[in-house]
Each structure stands twice: as C-alpha cells, then as structure tokens.
Amino acid sequence: MSRGTQNLVLLLVGLATAVMLVKGTYLNYVRPVLLPWLIVAAAVLVALGLAAVIRDLRHAPDQHDADGGHGDHRHQSWLAWLLLIPIAMVAFVVPPALGASGAGPTAAVSAPKRRAFPPLPPGPAPTVSLPETVMRAAADSTNSLNGRTITLTGFSLRQSGGVDLGRVVIVCCAADAQLARIHLTGPGAAAAAGYPDDTWLQIQGQIQPGSAHVDDGFIPTMTVAAVKQIDKPANTYAY
C-alpha cells in the first residue's frame, strides 16, 4: 500500500468512526460514556490523515510518495488493508446490537456478598433497571424490593419452560456482554408468554422475596401485575 493510500485509509477510519457516532450505532458496541472519547479519537484521526495528505501535496512527491514506509516496513504494508474491515463494519455493514443468544451464559450477578443498597426511588411503581433488580434480589441486605411494585423493561425470553424478561448487560463493550434475566409468574405472566420471543415489554410487578437462590444462578422471580408492549429502544443494552 502506498503512502498516499495509507493516508486515505487513516482518514477513512476517522470518518467511519464519525459516521458511526452521528448515526448513533456506536451504542450497538460500547457504552454511551465513551462518546466524548470517540469524538476526540475521530477528530485526531481525521486531523492526522489530513495533515499527512496536505504535507505530501505540498512537498514534491519524490521518494516519500511511492514508499510504503522505510526499509523493512514495506513488505508488511499490506497489513494496512486490514483496516478496511473495521471501516466496512462500522460504516457500511453495521452489525446489530447483541440479543439474548449473543450474550454470555452467566447471569449478571456479582458475588452475592450481602450489602446495603440505597433505597428504591419513591412512588407507586418506580422504574428500576433489570440488572440492578437482579443484584438487589440476590445481595441487598436491606431487602428493599420486598413489598414494592416496580417497573422493568426488557425483552421476552421463552426458555426453561416459562417466560423470562431479559436484558443484555455490557460493562465496557459488546465482548463482555452478559444476559440478565428474571422469571415471570402470576396473572401477567400468561400475557407476557403470549408475545413471541424478543418482544420488548414494560412490566409492573413485585419480586418474590427469597426467589433468588444459588441453585438457579440467582435468577429472581417476579409476580407480574401488568404487561405492556413497547417499541424496541434505541439503546437495547443495560449497564
């Protein structure tokens, strides 16, 4: 690959990153907190690429132009072609966010060493994130979920005989995705079971005290009061 082409590839990596940020598809792969850093990265790459292109235009295209590097670099310069893979993936192919089958098998519950969680938000049915609910059910020494109706959002997951509400949890990027899930029971569960797999639902109900136990990988059970189908959110991951 010639130096000029390398400069364009560098520029394209920056531009592909920018396209991904503008379209918002970066949320398929990483957490939203990475956004400012990705903006900086895209800007730096575009600046470095432009600087190299401009420098080569200003200076006579003598030995620099045709040289893919110096000495022993040249025979490896084909490797820069590999950068077309992320450019293609991120800007053109855009793989979707992970679903239940792509997430790791382990429940997203950390070592259930019991500790005090902060109280739940006030109100009749506060919205709590699904992984947080799983964590509270397994490890909250204040039992803050007992007797409280909460609102959860996730996708339906018909496995293991019953119906579950699931959510893919990522810590850093899609490579560490894990599946957090809650078993559904009670009057609302039949309604939830009526939807096909991977339907996005908002449910209200109460977590059964003591339903998260070690034999079942600390998956709690919720007595469901109400189920509502919702649109798939733009960001399907929970954190």
Place this chain on the structure above:
Amino acid sequence: VTAAPTATRRRVGSLELLLVSLIALAVSAGTVSAFVSGRPDLSTAATVFCGVFVQALPFLVLGVVVSGLIATFVSAERLSRWMPRRPVVAVALAGIGGAALPGCECGSVPVARRLFGPGTNGAAALTFMLSAPAINPVVLVATAVAFPGQPAMVLARCVASLATAVSMGLLWQRFGRTEWVTRDLPAPPAHGSSRWTVFSEAARHDFLQAASYLVVGAVAAAALHVLVPAWVFEHLAGNLVVGVVTMAVLAVVLALCSEADAFVASSLTMLPLVPRLVFLVVGPAVDVKLSAMQAGMFGRRFAVRFGPATFVVATVIGTIVGLAILGGGA
C-alpha cells in the same frame, strides 16, 4: 517477502484498489448487512469485533498521541539521562510509573515501542508496557467496584500485576536480545522539520501499524468468542489447577479490555477467587490482540518469545500472590 516487480505493481495499483473496494462496499452494504443479521453466530462475531475495535480506538489514539509526543520531545539521550543507571532500579521505577498512564492495554504498546529506543533501557520500556494497563487508577477503581467488599482483590491484582511486569523486565534484562526486535521505527523526518511534522508522522505511523494488528486481534477474539463453548465457563469449579489454567487461557482468548475484565471475573461466581485473580493478571499482560500488536510494533521474533514467557510468569505470579493474599478458599 515479495520480489521487487510484485511490489512495484502493488504500489501502482493501491489507490485504485482502495477506490474500487470502497465502491464495492457501498454497493454491497445492504446485502452483506442482511446476510450477517440472518446468521446469529456471524452476527454475534461481527458485533463483538466492532465492540473490541471501537472500545480500543480511543485508547489506541491516546497511546499514539503519547508516543508521538515522546518522539517529538523525549530524545533517547534525554530519556537515558532521566532513567536511573542501575537497571533494576530503572525497571522498578518503570513498573510504578505505569500507574500514570490511565488507559487499557492497546495504548501502551505503541508508547512502549517509542520508549524502547536504541540506547535506552529496553527492559524498563517493557515493564512499563505491562504495568500501565494493569495498575493504573482507572483499572484499580473498576476492580474495587466489581468486587464490592473485597479490597484484598484490588491489592492482590495490583501486587501480582506489578510483580509480573517487574519480573518480565528483569528477565528481559538478563536474557532478552535486541536482535529479536526486528521491526524498526521509521527514520525521523529530516533535521529542521517542525515539531508538528515530527509528531504527526510518528503518530500516523504508530496508528497504522498498531491498528492493523488490532484488527487481527479483534477478529481472533470475535471468532473465539463464538467458538469457545459456553460450558467451559460452568464446568471448572473445584480443582484449583484446572481453574487457574482455564482462566489464564480464557484471558488470552477473550482479549477483554483491562477496564472491563474485573466485571467479567466478578460475575464468574462459581469459581474461587484465585483463578479469577489469575484472569485479571494475565489479561492485561498477554492476549491474542496484544500479541498481534506486539508482533506489529516489535516484530514476530519478539512476540513469539515475549508472549508465552509473559503468560507463564503472569499465571505463576498470579497464583502465588492469590494464595498468599486471598487464601485458598472461595
């Protein structure tokens, strides 16, 4: 590798080839996209690839900016004047100094390559490369958050990673050979070039080099992510040796970011703490994407020796430190 005529032909065509590839990509994007989404395994692998690459990108850019600044402002003479004369002291200082580069492992490879210049202390640069991603404050805080109520885990990770980094530096000092480092940095631009030229040329070179190999590593990690069966995680409790070896191998094949690995380790509750500590010590020091990047920045002869040696040292030190600090129980 290639004969001169082939190289000439390739050079002549690369710009046209790039344009043709881009047009082909734009035309086929919809078809490829549908093809990928229709196959769960392929789709998962593609998403994991994007995850690893996009996650690493800001850290890699930070790394090449730092390495560009080093190329601009820190000459080899200046660096060797700063470093202590005694190699052991230099290595120890570099290990502790690693705490000052808050990033994950992708960024530290190009930085270490710049520090590993002629006339400077290579062992110290390698120690810095291993310690920076493992003991910087961001990673240690992430570990503390992932293991609530278990501060011993943070201490054990810090001690074991620092010991691994320093041991590898000392091993390099004793047995390492500079001729294994076959990949040279490009000659600096002619004298009289502006600082901006020196900086941007160094950063440009290091990014292209490291990012290409990051792609290799991300492809490997994505493929293994799909191919390593789920039961591997679930059926290794009990036996300490089996657990330690499996977790060390998993750290290599999963190639997680050092800021995320603690959360993955903490979720593997069926395992005792010692194998999980080994996972945290091995991961930032050696994994498939790091080895690919080291092969790119230092050369293949270096990578095939340094990677396995780091793997053994990190696994052994992780186990010993784990048993000493965390004890044998769960």
